Amino acid sequence: MERITITVDGDLLAQFDAYMKRNGYENRSEAFRDLVRGKLEGERIASGDAAFCVGCLSYIYDHHERELARRLTQAQHDHHDLNLSTLHVHLDHDTCLEAMIVQGPTEAVKSFGNGVIAERGVRHGNLHIVPADVKIGRHAHGTGSDIKTPHVHSRPRT
Incomplete structure (x- = not known):
């Protein structure tokens, strides 16, 4: 697994932290991975790349x-x-x-x-x-x- 660093503004981070709490995530990394995974898989389905x-x-x-x-x-x-x-x-x-x-x-x-x-x-x-x-x-x-x-x-x- 690779480690990355991202920069976000305070309002976006507050929304992300609230999202984490609502959905029961224990850490930001897992929440971030799930959001990215969901977006990428959604694009695969929409584009027809998911056979x-x-x-x-x-x-x-x-x-x-x-x-x-x-x-x-x-x-x-x-x-x-x-x-x-x-x-x-x-x-x-x-x-x-x-x-x-x-x-x-x-x-x-x-x-x-x-x-x-x-x-x-x-x-x-x-x-x-x-x-x-x-x-x-x-x-x-x-x-x-x-x-x-x-x-x-x-x-x-x-």
Whole structure:
């Protein structure tokens, strides 16, 4: 890790220190790294340089909306290659929240997420994606296993 020195005015430093306190950072270095990392990853996504991503698609909907639950389930099945897991929560008698962990080519994940959020009856939705490095390989998992099947490992950039 490299050490750098930066100069900022007092007002900006006060805002930064308040940001650190609000978000529970113990030191300026970690807060600074997270801000820079977030900005750079956001630019990668916006520019189209992030070929692969992981993320969370969350949305709230009225389960009484005509055929919506069926349409959402069908969308998940149609894109099973992107959907790793879905958590379904009943918020009240009418309202559900789903949080879906997604992974795949960034443009495909964005398209899928936007399609779900745009469904009639989905009230609120958000797709949070993080660019990821992908490694596809064959290796065994577990002790005593010699079965080597191809699969994907992805991890966010550090």
